[in-house]
Amino acid sequence: MLGISAQSGFSLLIALWILKVSTAELQHRFDIELPETVKQLLTYTRNFVEFCSYQALNMVSRNPDYLSDPEFRRLMYDMMLAWEAPCVETEPENKESPSYINEELEDEDGSSLFHFSSTNLAVQVDDKKTIGPEAFARIAPACPVVADVIIVHNLFDALTSSSSHRLHFLIFDKYLRSLDKVVKVAKNALGLSISNLQLDEGEITLDVDGAVPTQPVLQHVGMSAWPGRLTLTNYALYFGSLGMGSYDKAVRYDLATDLKQVIKPELTGPLGARLFDKAVMYNSSSVEEPVYFEFPEFKGNSRRDYWLDICLEILRAHRFIRKNNFNKIQQSEVLARAVLGIFRYRAIREAFHTCSSQYKTLLAFNLAESLPKGDIILETLSSRLALLSVGGAQHDMTESLHTKQKLKLSPVAILTLGQLGFNSQKESNLGAGVEVVGDICVGETNLLEIAVKKSISDTGRVEAAQATVNQVKVEGIDTNLAVMKVDFR
Structure with missing residues (x-):
């Protein structure tokens, strides 16, 4: 192995502590489990950093509250730094190296999921160091809630739009803290009793608008309009009209069944006048006439555009499911990917107060619909979903990690939602004893990345x-x- 950089040395030290293994053991696993193609002299150190990063992040993300842990956020960023400069020869000049205590890390009581204090971490990473797009694209998708292979480059562009296409830790940290907040809000909604909403098992509330009186959502049907609360789940839209101090029973607008649904931006106004470009139209064979949801705001239409995007993402995910005649586990994986994408989109929007017009879409199914040859992305995704295996991803010492990555995949999005506390009762045991094998493969570019x-x-x-x-x-x-x-x- 080439001379390892100080940054890589620190990241590997933490990975060893998390995995409870020695350097020799981890390197032995890398040597026997990975093919010769990823162990060439010029790429050995970087691929070893990848291997250690994926192993460690897989381990720590099993904790349901890992996004809220500042040590996790720091660790993930440091692993990107280590990937970008894995050995001495690749370290940027005139940069102070991170310092760390060169001794055994001892277990201590503390709130961190790593169980040691920030003092004992002793990391002094230079705040001037930043991350490039390739390092982000190789490490971030190791935690599916943080990034998805299909949109990872667009996500990086959104995060670095004001920083010369380089990612600062403060921005990355702010994004993950916002993502943690979004996840917790959605998770808390599972336990709330909303009197006018009857959700089926497996339905997840993705966002709610109109609950604040100063920011209503207006539903237009024919010549009439009424304020109320709009809710999007991974299966439907719900609108509950505001009555005398309370909401009426919500009307359900299906996004899952093939009802020839149409969702598009539209103009609305009083008494049917077409004045304001701030509405989303829903039409299907199940409604007598089109329904318009207006999102009033003083200037712009970013609020409407956001709801248009997330509604279309769910609608397109279900169309993708029907087109490919997926089985139950594949259907759940597709919807879980859409849910995680909307969580990330919300996190960016709420943390940085930006609208979708300022960057390319962060939603995978919307992106595939808008890109040239986007159908190739969906076809490749369909082929990968065909490899899904629940029990088949169990750890088997007779198979190398590389073989498992080639032949079968875990339902990583479902497992991620389960780790975050969202799984339905039917899926609650999917992650028991499963070794997660996902979209990224050490030292290689998979077919989905190539298609994107x-x-x-x-x-x-x-x-x-x-x-x-x-x-x-x-x-x-x-x-x-x-x-x-x-x-x-």
Whole structure:
């Protein structure tokens, strides 16, 4: 192994403590479980950092409250730093190295899930150090609630839009704290008794709007309009009209069954006038006429756009399920991915007060619908879901980790929701004794990542082509001639 950097040394020290193994044992596991292709001289150290990071993050994320632990947030960021500069040769110049106590870490009482104090961590990471997109894309998806392979680059862009495309710890920490808050709000909603809402088992409340009198949601049906509370779950929209001081029984608008649903932005106004571009229209074969949900705000339509995005994400997830005729566990995995995506979207929106127009979408199924060749992303995802195995991901010493990653996958999104406290009774035992095998594979780029990168590359070419067309319109050159000059290969 090349000379390991001080940052990597610190991260590996913490990983060893978490995993309760020695350096020699962990390196032996890496050597026997991973193929020769990821153990080449020039990549050995970085891939070993990946291996240790994935193992440690898998272990600590089994704690239901890991997002709220500052030590976890610091650890994940430090692992990204270690990935970016795994050995001495890759360390940035003129940067102070993190210092740490070069001795055994002792177990102590404390609130941290790592069970040692921040003093004993003794990490002094230079605040000037930042993370690049590749380090984020390789480490963040190891915790599916933090990032998804399909949208990880868009998430990085959203987090670094004001920091020259480099991720500072304070921004990453703020994002995870916001994500923790969103998860807890959604989790608490499971136990709340909402008199006008009757949810089925497995339904998760993803967001609620209109509960504050100063920010109502108006439902327009025909010529009438009425204020009320709008709720989105992973199966339906619910609207409860505000009566005399209380909400009437909510009307359910199905997003799961094939009812030829249409959801799109629309204009609304008093008495049917089309004045304000602040509404979402829902129509299906189950309603007599279209229903409009208006989200009044003084300027802009970011509130409406947010609800349009999250409603479409659930609708498209169910369409993806029906198209592929998935079994129960595959259906639950698809919906769990959509739920986690909406949690991340809410966290970004609430932490940084940004709207979706300021970055490319953070929702996987919406992204696949909008990208060129996005259908290839969904086809690749469908192929990976076919590998889902619940019992098959049990630890088997006769199989290498690499073999398990190639042949079968765990329902990582379902397991993640379970770790966060969301699983239904039917899924509560899925994670018992399961070794999580997910979308990322040490030292390799899987087919889903390749499909996303190809689609993003094609997007760049389409944008370049459109820019060329726009330019020639100004210059008066024949459009067909200009398009012929664009290389789409």
